[in-house]
Each structure stands twice: as C-alpha cells, then as structure tokens.
Amino acid sequence: MHYFFEIPFINANFVLNSWTDMTGPEAEEFILLKSKIGDLLNNYKLALSDLYKVRSENQLLKNRLGTNEGELVELKREIEKVRLSGAILGDGDNSQEAKKRINDLVREIDNCIALLNNI
Numbered sequence: 001m002h003y004f005f006e007i008p009f010i011n012a013n014f015v016l017n018s019w020t021d022m023t024g025p026e027a028e029e030f031i032l033l034k035s036k037i038g039d040l041l042n043n044y045k046l047a048l049s050d051l052y053k054v055r056s057e058n059q060l061l062k063n064r065l066g067t068n069e070g071e072l073v074e075l076k077r078e079i080e081k082v083r084l085s086g087a088i089l090g091d092g093d094n095s096q097e098a099k100k101r102i103n104d105l106v107r108e109i110d111n112c113i114a115l116l117n118n119i
Contacts, residue, residue: 084097084101
C-alpha cells in the first residue's frame with residue numbers, strides 16, 4: 001500500500017518564483033524561506049520513501065515470523081513424539097511420563113465409552 005499526502009504548498013513554486021521583483025531584506029528573507037521550503041519538501045520525500053521501505057520490511061518480517069511460528073509448533077510436536085516414543089521403549093527418565101500419558105489416554109477412552117453407553 002502506498003500513501004501519498006498532499007502538502008498544500010507543494011504547488012507553491014509558481015507563487016515563490018513570481019516574487020522576483022523584491023529587493024532588500026525582504027528578498028533575502030524570501031530566498032531563505034524558499035530554500036527552507038525546498039529543504040522541507042526534500043526531507044518529506046525522503047521520510048516518505050523511508051516509510052515505504054520500513055513498511056515493506058515490516059511485512060516481510062511478519063511473514064517470516066508466521067512461518068517460523070508454524071515451524072516451531074511442528075518441532076514441538078516432533079519433540080513430544082520422540083520423548084513419548086523413548087518413554088514407551090523404556091528410556092529411563094521418560095518411563096514415568098509415558099505411564100502417565102497412557103493412563104490419561106485410557107481414562108479418556110473410558111469416558112468416551114461411558115458417553116456412548118449413555119446414548
């Protein structure tokens with residue numbers, strides 16, 4: 001998405017260039033003002049360009065974050081599977097966890113059977 005904000009004095013070049021018949025301190029002040037307005041417009045254009053770049057980079061980072069979060073969920077599932085399979089195979093520390101998981105599954109199956117019997 002690109003946004004462009006109109007600045008009311010962007011088209012002021014005609015007015016600024018038409019005041020060439022001034023002399024003295026007013027002319028110097030006018031030239032200084034014209035220069036400052038030009039600098040301000042250039043800074044605005046640079047800031048707007050930077051804003052577009054930052055928004056684009058932000059979107060890329062959001063996409064990358066979403067991908068990484070999905071991979072993280074998959075890796076956590078894989079770790080859980082490996083831990084449970086190691087526990088079922090009798091891998092010392094995880095055997096207690098495997099027994100607990102199996103008991104939880106048996107309880108859940110018993111609850112399902114009880115619900116089916118009530119139908």
